[in-house]
Amino acid sequence: MRIDLINTGTELLLGQTLNTHAHWLGGEFFQLGLRIQRQVCIPDGDEIRLALLESIPRSDVIVVTGGLGPTSDDITREITAELLGLPLEQDSLVLEHIRAYLARRHRELNANSYRQAQVPCGARVLANRFGTAPGLYFPPQSGVMAGVGQTPHIFLLPGPPRELKPMWTDEVLPILRGLLTVEPPGLRNFKRFGVGEAQVAETLEEPLRATGIMELGYCARPGEVMVRVIGSAAALDACGVLVRAAFGDRLFSDTDELMEQVVVRLLRQAGRTVATAESCTGGLMANRLTNVAGASEVFGWGFVTYANQAKERLLGVKASDLADHGAVSEPVVRAMAEGALGASGADYALAVTGVAGPGGGTAEKPVGTVWIALAVRGRVAGEPVTTTVLREHFPFEREMFKAMTSQTALDMLRRRLGQEQA
């Protein structure tokens, strides 16, 4: 079933309003096992004519959003009726709805209300509980347009999200469900820590396709690569086996969880806590952890020690280590992690120190250099703290550097928790 989505609205083209309809409706269709083949955004006014003329011959379903309102550039209803050769007639039920809707707001029918109550013959009214403009559904017709055997199912929906969403759920979904003949396919997102979209594709593309999946896609985000597969349950399970074998413990989610959600979940499962000591990430690790509801169970103490004095006083980093090795060094990151562990009493502590740039780089420690440490408290009395350190180089602009660094640190903890819980 080939689906076109047409969004009307000048504000969507000027960088003023983000087109959330395309996103939301894409997800809605996808849950039905359908997908939008093309999404088009046009300004208010006469462009809708050309957009419909292009879409009608190639589509089975067309959804148009916007252009049903009361102002002079709202002409979606009129143009659609004209192209399908359907005369408009006043609908007394729609007019009564508009009259009652306006009355509740102490307003009266006006000239535009009568326009909104015009319904093309043969179209079905989609009730609008939250506005005046009704939606419209045009069932397929034969022989109304040259070269088009049968026109597609056409839905005209209002632009405001609070009108569109309930109309979609109450009125459009039942019609679409009636058109479906097969069970929708499944989707799975596999998220791998690290970079290298190309590398992933090179290794996995062929074996994944051989499972008989319908679709395969990749998406790279800071410090992670997502592999998206769509297909039957059996094909998705086969993909899972391949991906787990290829990614090993770099695979951090097959359910679309964020890295910080995985870390908080694993900590909650284990009944353990983490503290953070951040120099170059400046609070981003703590911020990510506390974006997850329930973080307070596993995270109580965070240190943002941008200044050397803060590293000394709050975390017990030695002045001599700072002087001898510099703030971006292995001894300092180790002391930061162990200091945070000691001060907070947490079970784990993550520490990072690096050169975020743009200034501050040297030949030995160029911009992007970062040290990361994970300190782990011993489990039994007398067992010492063990600390793992890692040096990385992320030569990116500031926010990307912070994102990569926090991702790498969180992944260190995630893998440790995974090993302990295995």
Next chain:
Amino acid sequence: MRIDLINTGTELLLGQTLNTHAHWLGGEFFQLGLRIQRQVCIPDGDEIRLALLESIPRSDVIVVTGGLGPTSDDITREITAELLGLPLEQDSLVLEHIRAYLARRHRELNANSYRQAQVPCGARVLANRFGTAPGLYFPPQSGVMAGVGQTPHIFLLPGPPRELKPMWTDEVLPILRGLLTVEPPGLRNFKRFGVGEAQVAETLEEPLRATGIMELGYCARPGEVMVRVIGSAAALDACGVLVRAAFGDRLFSDTDELMEQVVVRLLRQAGRTVATAESCTGGLMANRLTNVAGASEVFGWGFVTYANQAKERLLGVKASDLADHGAVSEPVVRAMAEGALGASGADYALAVTGVAGPGGGTAEKPVGTVWIALAVRGRVAGEPVTTTVLREHFPFEREMFKAMTSQTALDMLRRRLGQEQA
């Protein structure tokens, strides 16, 4: 000048990824005095052929995003070259760029690298500072397509925003500016702290329009309202007078600076420092401040005290205050701010404590309740610390709550700095 934007990416049509490129590029064109006439979104793969065939005859400029990557569904480059009848040739400079880019990441050239280094004859390479795939610019050509006198200016840009945005600014904008025949009008963004887009519109709409501006827009973001005006220099100046009179010291920028950029700039100008003590914002304030280059001059100490014990031990909050008034209370936020000031030696300290939710609300302190404090060190010996506190209620979901709270705290400091520097 008629402009089409084509966004490729299956994830944009499945409800997985919001199409922010359409929004951002719409704004960019708009600042040049141009506007996108049509935006089209298509899946990865062969749909780009049909989309280009439709756009080429009707456009003066076409921008395509995505499909330049290394994987098998990235075919924008090949299809465009084919439609324009241009053979592909390996570009040694591009290959060298890819080789160097990969080498910095300890990776090597692979088969896909050679594909990315193929450049259509006659196309100009747009340098990609943040990725391997070069962008491409195809100047207009005559007689390559039936029925098309001259092909449009065609720009192929990479999909990842961190690659696309700098390429747009550094490479595409200069070319577009060269095509403009009239001076673009001026644009100014006035940013006001607080909420109330409708209220701002109601008060300012008429007087602003009376200045003779060409366009007026509003945009609401967490804790701020932006008024955007476009027009002649004289009209923009007149708008500035009106906006300053209406907003007073709630106006925090007329240059599109972020709140945290304003705060860091004012602190640097004053040669002063700030410390943060965060409970419910969990590091977001520190993270925002340290997103600004040069933050280390003005910010050295941040405390993320999610746990009560952390509030006591790091900030000296009294156990009795926590027991008597609860962690979300006026005495506690005051002690947090003063404790952070004392421990860090900073000139100012911001503290926040609140109920982020979803759990933890009570009748007296419902979810969304937050206390914010600003402690200010005395300027001369013996002058005491003065602390201002504020209670707010932001009944929003977690990340919005954190954004509003951090915005309000940063604005407290901004206004204080503004008064002191006035």
